[in-house]
Amino acid sequence: MKPRLLRSALAVCAMACCFLAFGMVLSSSAEEQASECLNCHRQRNLNANEGILSSQLFCYSCHQDPASHEDFRDVKVSLQVKPEYFYKSSHQFVACTQCHTDVARSPHRSSSGVTCLQCHITFFGAPGTHAEHIRVRCEACHTDSQFVALDIAGNEVKLAHTNTKLLPISLAEHKTTDVSRMEFCTRCHNTDNQVGAPTVVLPSKSFVCMACHYSPLKIGSPMFLVAIGIAMIGMIGTLSFWFRARVQDEASSVHRKFQLGSEVVWSKIFSREIFPILKTVFFDILLQRRILANSVSRWFVHSLIFYSFFARFALSLFTLFLQKVSPESELAMTLVNKDSGFVATFNDVTGIFILAGVAWAMFRRYVTKPEYLTTQEQDTIALVIIGLVTLTGFIVQGTRILVAQIPPQVALSAFVGYFMSRLLSMVNIHWQSVYGYLWYFHAVLWAVFIAYLPFGKLKHIFTTPLSLLLNYKKD
């Protein structure tokens, strides 16, 4: 090759290299610039782990620093998010902005706080606990902080941003509460709490409370287990007594009696006779035609009690169904909340009806004493139990309204409960401690009701419809 040609080839190469290098420098600086903008102005894909982690890292670039803080009334409040807590929590694969939805903006400040209910259905697990704490914000229990506050105007219990000495505290740690241990309940449920919580941790409602209240499908307190046990023994005893009788000439084998009996029931249900049976169910059992024929005032007394319980039971069953099928719906949320206008009014009206019915029945039994009425001991027991349960129900409700400091515009829907709370407020004792005893008194009474069901007068709730159904042809 000629030297001249070599030289010019080299020159061309050098120029090309220069251009390339210049271009690279230019483009890399543009890329850097772009990435600097994109640090913030980038829509991360929060459906994928890459987007979530890069979003977390972006927040961490400031919030991991132990020195990150906010000056609040001359106190340095740490804003350091501790990865050792956060990465152990179940939210480790959730981006910060998925909970703190309105914080990624300027000014860098949130108005809504953390939004749990965007992902979690309210009654996700533990429906018994959550339904009772409907005005408590999620983070008040689920964040590991000792300080809670009651917002009376908003009717909410939330995490406090200050401690008992009113000094600001940091909530940036992201340490979650271990809810499998009951100790966290004492954060509110202690002797001198300011958030309107009873001083004791009360057990969950039992499914037997369904007769009047929405309640989860669990046994609840052991006393209900005992009551259900006694009731079961009584029912088995009654059933075995019934099956001692002859069924279609069969005297000995219970298996055969059951077979014959069930055959009769089946053949009645799937035949034309179902229509007179349904007629009996509607007129005699639901509308209580026989009692009405007997005496109008008797029907009225009985209906005051019967329909109130029936309606309450129907409502709590419907609430349970709705809460299972569509927990996030507004209707389910309203029905589960016992302070909501409809539920509170409904409960108070039906409660008043039951009380009126019991009072009228007592008046008839012990004052006017019509000739056809024979009052036995079991009649008195049944009336006293039902009357006391309802009365204590109102007292418990009044105490709860008083203790929890529910604002009048909310509490007035429960007109009896609110009146009761005003009445109780005149007595200056520590109602927060009394509430637990009142609650237990009401619950024990109901447990007694359940246990007593198969033995005394209350047995008629099952036996009367049954005997009406068995004798449906006679009218």
Next chain:
Amino acid sequence: MANQTIRQETFRRFSVLQRAVHLTVMFAFIGIGLTGFSMAFSSMAPARAFAWSLGGVESVRYLHRVFAVTLYLCVVTEVVWLIYFKFLLKGNLFGPHSIFFTKQDLLYFRDHMGYILALRNEPPPFERFAWWEKLDYWTLFIGMQTMGLTGLLLWFPEFFSRFVPGYFINLAQVLHFDEAILAVLYKFFIHTTVRHFRPEVYPGDWTIFTGKTTKEKMMRTHPGEWARLNASAQIVPRGER
């Protein structure tokens, strides 16, 4: 008109428990099929409309599980009955009245195929349950176990992935779907056709609902059982109308 009807001698074929379980399984199966397929084919408009009418996919999922638990409770009822039958009634699990497959069923199956292929002149003398009736029962019974297991894996994936690798959840999803198609095809087409659309019982075989069968039907479809009944000379017609 009533006087002109001939009163047929009837026999009890299914107990009340069997009728009740069948009725429950029937409705729960329809329910679980509808809810399940409306989730599996969620991209299709009819499935979405159905899910919407039930209040969204959450409630479809919930109802699917309610039906699943109901179906499995029926399986549990059958097992409890089996234990009761064996140990308290001292029954024979592999006798002629049993739903269990025995060696005799193989022979009957061979003879039945021979009859269908015109190699034999008469069908075999089936006992209380013929081989296809047993097959009907056991496909559902065993299917419930596998559907239940894969269904549980899909219901509690976090719990099960403590013990099995994660791809088991994907496997469960595939198997649950495939077997659902198999079960629905079998029950809605083969079972329904064989039981209810045969010319001699069309439009439906009511025996499983009323529990009663007639003498004529018993002689025709279960000659073995009929012969045994006569041989033991315990003809106690029950539940005659």
